[in-house]
Amino acid sequence: xxxxxxxxxxxxxxxxxxxxxxxxxxxxxxxxxxxxxxxxxxxxxxxxxxxxxxxxxxxxxxxxxxxxxxxxxxxxxxxxxxxxxxxxxxxxxxxxxxxxxxxxxxxxxxxxxxxxxxxxxxxxxxxxxxxxxxx
Numbered sequence: 001x002x003x004x005x006x007x008x009x010x011x012x013x014x015x016x017x018x019x020x021x022x023x024x025x026x027x028x029x030x031x032x033x034x035x036x037x038x039x040x041x042x043x044x045x046x047x048x049x050x051x052x053x054x055x056x057x058x059x060x061x062x063x064x065x066x067x068x069x070x071x072x073x074x075x076x077x078x079x080x081x082x083x084x085x086x087x088x089x090x091x092x093x094x095x096x097x098x099x100x101x102x103x104x105x106x107x108x109x110x111x112x113x114x115x116x117x118x119x120x121x122x123x124x125x126x127x128x129x130x131x132x133x134x135x
Contacts, residue, residue, distance in 0.1 A: 014107045020045040023108040025099025
């Protein structure tokens with residue numbers, strides 16, 4: 001049952017990314033180009049995401065247990081350290097260069113575009129390296 005609900009949530013998230021066109025790198029790069037031909041439409045996407053997420057987190061933080069699991073898996077640390085800042089900077093730079101971040105990239109794989117496939121391959125390699133170093 002949990003797997004089915006997870007698949008439905010993932011499909012809903014992917015549909016949202018498709019409808020909002022966040023899977024189109026040109027759309028994202030247009031939003032980030034504030035000094036050039038700026039496309040502000042993604043502000044509505046982000047506003048919609050915040051409108052859903054903020055009340056959801058507020059409600060979840062007041063629950064003793066999730067609805068479909070034994071416990072919450074909140075982050076173990078809330079420290080803002082050099083590693084976090086460096087990782088956030090790298091993420092932002094990668095998003096600004098490629099116009100894709102991981103979620104939209106996974107959805108955009110269905111387009112079979114070469115640049116998207118290359119991005120996802122690099123992303124998977126990048127994900128595997130830290131996991132390999134930990135084990």
